[in-house]
Amino acid sequence: DTAVSQTPKYLVTQMGNDKSIKCEQNLGHDTMYWYKQDSKKFLKIMFSYNNKELIINETVPNRFSPKSPDKAHLNLHINSLELGDSAVYFCASSESVYGSQHFGDGTRLSIL
Amino acid sequence: EDQVTQSPEALRLQEGESSSLNCSYTVSGLRGLFWYRQDPGKGPEFLFTLYSAGEEKEKERLKATLTKKESFLHITAPKPEDSATYLCAVRKGGGADGLTFGKGTHLIIQP
Incomplete structure (x- = not known):
């Protein structure tokens, strides 16, 4: 069983479109995160959710919005996609805000 | 500003040749230093x-x-399957922050 799973694995779309990436964890963790890995392979935190509440929100454009229907899911919605949004997006979860984080295998987003 | 710097950026070793990877950090109120391994096309895998x-x-x-200023990842008698990018990350105190990552060390072990 995959602990943290993301769909889709690849997403190719046009500039200006709206898209969503889904994330599910079956570890029973309380906290979930979204990270962005750019072309230089640099991982940067975007959001985290603890018990369905947004607890950090780094300086990302408001075109990005996390949505958590329940503790096991944290989806990422992106409006009006731009060329600079091309990257690999990783979802992660941890038992608590101080626990070690476990990552999914990423969603590679390409904007044409 | 919190910073995590990893060196070297890339390292090529022969199988069995031991070495160390460095992670230096400047962060206030460290609440944990993490090491991850990342294989191509995969997410980071937690190590320590x-x-x-x-x-x-x-x-x-x-x-x-x-x-107090750095962490080392020592690799003893490595095998080709140890080839990967090794990432260092820190979590600072003061609350529920995400991790701040370094840029990683790309390690290649040649048979």
Whole structure:
């Protein structure tokens, strides 16, 4: 069983479109995160959710919005996609805000 | 500003040739230093968490150590399957922050 799973694995779309990436964890963790890995392979935190509440929100454009229907899911919605949004997006979860984080295998987003 | 710097950026070793990867950090109120391994096309895989200076952790051929300014990941007698990018990350105190990552060390072990 995959602990943290993301769909889709690849997403190719046009500039200006709206898209969503889904994330599910079956570890029973309380906290979930979204990270962005750019072309230089640099991982940067975007959001985290603890018990369905947004607890950090780094300086990302408001075109990005996390949505958590329940503790096991944290989806990422992106409006009006731009060329600079091309990257690999990783979802992660941890038992608590101080626990070690476990990552999914990423969603590679390409904007044409 | 919190910073995590890893060196070298890339390292090529022969099978069995031991070496160390460095992670230096400047962060206020460290609440954990993490080591991850990342294979191509995969997400980071958790290896170790270190919390205080002097702490050491081992797993197979890997050993992580921590001082007040840096951490080392020692690789003893590596095998080709140890080839990967090794990422260092810190979590600072003050609340539920995400991790701040370094840029990683790309390690290649040649048979």
